[in-house]
Amino acid sequence: MNRFRLACQLPMTAAETRYTRHLIGAMTVYIGTLFGSIMLLKGPAADWPLALRAVLAVLPALPVAYVGKIFIVYLGECDELVRRIELEAVGLSSLIVGLLFLAAGFLMQAGVFSLGGGTVAIWVFPLLCGVYGLTKWLAIRRYQ
C-alpha cells in the first residue's frame, strides 16, 4: 500500500493534469447523457421513430469515445515509462476482460446461467475500466 501511496503523491505532470481535467469533463457529460437518454427513452421518446431512438440510445457512448481520444493524446504526451505502464495496464486488462466474457459466453451457451445480450454488452466497458485500474496499480508497483 505504501508504494501505491507514494505513486499517488507524485506531482502530476502537465499531460496528466490535462488528461484528468478532460476525463472529469467527459465523464460528467457521460453521466448526464446516460440519465437523460434513459429518462427520454422510457418517457417522451418511447413513441419516437426507431432511428431517433437509436441515436438517443447511443448518445452516452460519444463522451466515452472522447475519453478514448484524450487517452491516445495523453499517451503521446507522457514519458516513456508512464506510456509503458499505461500500455501494459490496457493490454492486460483487455486480455482479462476478453477472457472473462469469452468464458461467460461459453457458460451461457452451455445453459449454466443466462443474461440478456444488452446487459452483457453494457458491462464490457465499465469492467474494462475497473480491471484497468487494478492492472495499472500492479504495473506502477512493478517499476517502483
Added chain:
Amino acid sequence: MKSRVRQLRDQFGWSQAELADRLEVSRQTVNAIETEKYDPSIKLAFKISRLFELPIESIFSED
C-alpha cells in the same frame, strides 16, 4: 541493466526531481532507472549520456 545514474546524480548534487526536469521525464522514470527496474530507451540513454557528458557504456552496462 546496471545503471550508474544514481551515483552520477549524487555527484552533480541533483535531486531526482531536478534530474527528471532536465531529462523531461517524470520522477518515477528517474527512480525506476536508478533502481534498475526500467531500462531507458536509446533516446533517453543518449539524453542521460549528454547530460552527464559521459559515454553511454560508462553509465549503463549489462548485468
